[in-house]
Amino acid sequence: MASWRENNKHIRILRDAEAGKYGVIAAIAYNIEQILGFVRAAETSRSPLIIQFFPWAIIATEGLLVRTAADAAARASVPISIHLDHAQSEDIIKVAADGLPFDSIMVDMSHYAKEVNLQKTRELVDYCNQRQIATEAEPGRIEGGEDGVMDTAGLEACMTTPEEVDEFVDTGVDALAPAFGNVHGEYGSRGPQLxxxxxxxxxxxxxxxxxxxxxxxxxxxxxxxxRCVEAGVSKINVNKLVLEDYYEHLHSNAGKMPHTQLFEEGIQKVADQTMYWMEVCGSAGKV
Structure with a gap:
């Protein structure tokens, strides 16, 4: 009998990306227009896609936004997985694993000391795996915070070491998000120093x-x-990169056109910007 991992859509998407030497956009969604824009981009570009949510979406919409994305993914003509990003609460992880259609969950215990981080990660990875859900973890500590994700800037910055890799692989995770100079949020005037x-x-x-x-x-x-894709990154988390045009359009035109037109044009703004980055990451035309 095949392992559940062989049938997990998220794992298949990332394995194909690594084998094909391209990156897959993993885009944060906050509303239905963005979900529709992401799916439109994936189908137009013939690209795999990961739609991901912060835990905020579970709490604020009682999971409705997640179920909407999963329905859209199931109807799509290209592979799309649903991922929970930066789940920092054990309760939220269990709610997500038990009752919501996630293909993957990031078990983010990086706000704990390393030994506690590893212990909790191992336990929660096992919890998710029992429900055939893939997992991701963060060895080291990526500074900063955004949209309900705990800000770690006040904690000791800690880039991932090769030694930590084995410790986190041993927890059973399927993906690692290493810290190598990248930060959550904004980089400031110097820009990324990777x-x-x-x-x-x-x-x-x-x-x-x-x-x-x-x-x-x-x-x-x-x-x-x-350069990150060429170095071997398979999953590319994006937020502002694919949503800036949407928000500029919204702020410039709210109250100046019918709501339906505002929403429809907003969907296309998301799709167009996402398609651009799919080309950059090399995933366009892969499915």
Missing amino acids: DFERFNQIRTQVRGRVRLALHGTNGFSPEILK
């Missing part, structure tokens, strides 16, 4: 046992993102 030598060491240590995810892409140039 340590690719460290990332290469991490990838060597991984030895293909898990996939690698990139967090903290606000303000990235196409050149930086392409």
Whole structure:
């Protein structure tokens, strides 16, 4: 009998990306227009896609937004998985795993000391795996916070070491989001200062046992993102990169056109910007 991992859509998407040497956009959604825009982009570009949510979406919409995205993914003509990003509460993880259609959950215990982080991660990964849900974790600590994700800037910054890779792989996760100079939120005037030598060491240590995810892409140039994909990143978390045009359109036109037109044009803004980054990451035309 095939392992549940062989049938998990999220794992299949990331394995294909690693084998094909391209990155898959993992886009944060806050409303139905954005979900529709992401799906339209994936189908138009013939690209795989990951739609992801912060825990906020579970609490604020009682899971309705997640179920809407899962329904859209099931109807799509391309592979789309549903992922819970930065789940920092054990209760939220269990609610998500027990009652919502997630293909993958990020077990983010990085706000704890490392030993507690590892222990809790291992326990929660097992909880998710029993329900055939893939998992992601964050070895080291990526500074910053956004949209309900705990801000870790006040904690000791800690880039991922090759030694930590084995410790986190041993928890049973399917993807790792290493800290190599990337931050959640904004980078400031200097822009991203990524340590690719460290990332290469991490990838060597991984030895293909898990996939690698990139967090903290606000303000990235196409050149930086392409370099990350070339270095071996398979999952590309994006927020502002695919939503800036949507919000500019919304702020400029709210109250100046019919709501229906505002929403329809907003969906297309999301789709167009997402398609651009799918081209940059190399996933367009892969399915």
